[in-house]
Amino acid sequence: MQGPAIPWRPGRTDRDVSYCTPDGRLPDASKDQNHLRAIFGRMGFNDQEIVALSGAHALGRCHTDRSGFSGPWTFSPTVLTNDYFKLLFNEKWQWKKWNGPKQFEDVSTKTLMMLPTDLAIVKDKSFRATAEKYAKDNDLFFNDFQKVIVKLFELGVPFTTDESARMTFKVYEE
Numbered sequence: 001m002q003g004p005a006i007p008w009r010p011g012r013t014d015r016d017v018s019y020c021t022p023d024g025r026l027p028d029a030s031k032d033q034n035h036l037r038a039i040f041g042r043m044g045f046n047d048q049e050i051v052a053l054s055g056a057h058a059l060g061r062c063h064t065d066r067s068g069f070s071g072p073w074t075f076s077p078t079v080l081t082n083d084y085f086k087l088l089f090n091e092k093w094q095w096k097k098w099n100g101p102k103q104f105e106d107v108s109t110k111t112l113m114m115l116p117t118d119l120a121i122v123k124d125k126s127f128r129a130t131a132e133k134y135a136k137d138n139d140l141f142f143n144d145f146q147k148v149i150v151k152l153f154e155l156g157v158p159f160t161t162d163e164s165a166r167m168t169f170k171v172y173e174e
């Protein structure tokens with residue numbers, strides 16, 4: 001996807017179902033910045049990290065038969081770029097008039113979308129400051145995204161010293 005290389009190491013093991021997180025812990029796209037801080041803060045992510053993670057919405061799209069929301073965030077949903085941040089600032093966003101959950105559409109083409117939580121990133125002063133940096137600097141976004149996605153992937157993984165040693169070798173071998 002032309003994004004930064006994401007180092008990955010094995011370590012998450014199968015566990016009994018009783019170890020699964022309870023339902024209802026995913027972020028709710030209809031909510032605001034306080035909700036984002038509550039959900040991601042509980043996992044140890046700060047404001048800058050929440051914004052960097054949200055940049056993943058450069059990829060993919062919403063599906064009416066899954067979340068109920070509809071459409072892609074960017075014009076190149078199979079390529080990781082900082083376009084999500086650029087579009088947040090450079091496009092005008094209006095409520096989409098439709099028979100579905102409340103979401104935004106871009107005024108110029110009406111083909112792109114933003115969730116209420118995406119717009120919360122430009123409304124909140126602290127989130128906005130980071131988002132502005134990412135909109136101006138793709139390398140900074142890639143660098144921060146790489147770090148934070150590894151942190152997300154590895155949350156709660158019971159690594160052993162052996163596994164991390166193996167992976168360090170693999171990553172720096174290239």
Ligand code: HEM
Pocket residue numbers: 027028029030036053054056057059060061062063064066067068069115117149
């Ligand atoms: C900030 C809070 C977040 C909210 C409220 C949120 C919400 C959503 C929703 C509603 C969808 C559409 C699902 C569908 O209809 O198929 C979606 C898709 C997606 N999200 Fe998020 N998300 C959040 C954070 C993240 C994070 C942290 C990542 C990864 C780092 C991520 C990556 C993606 C991707 C790649 C898709 C597209 C999936 C596809 O194309 O099928 N999102 N998100």
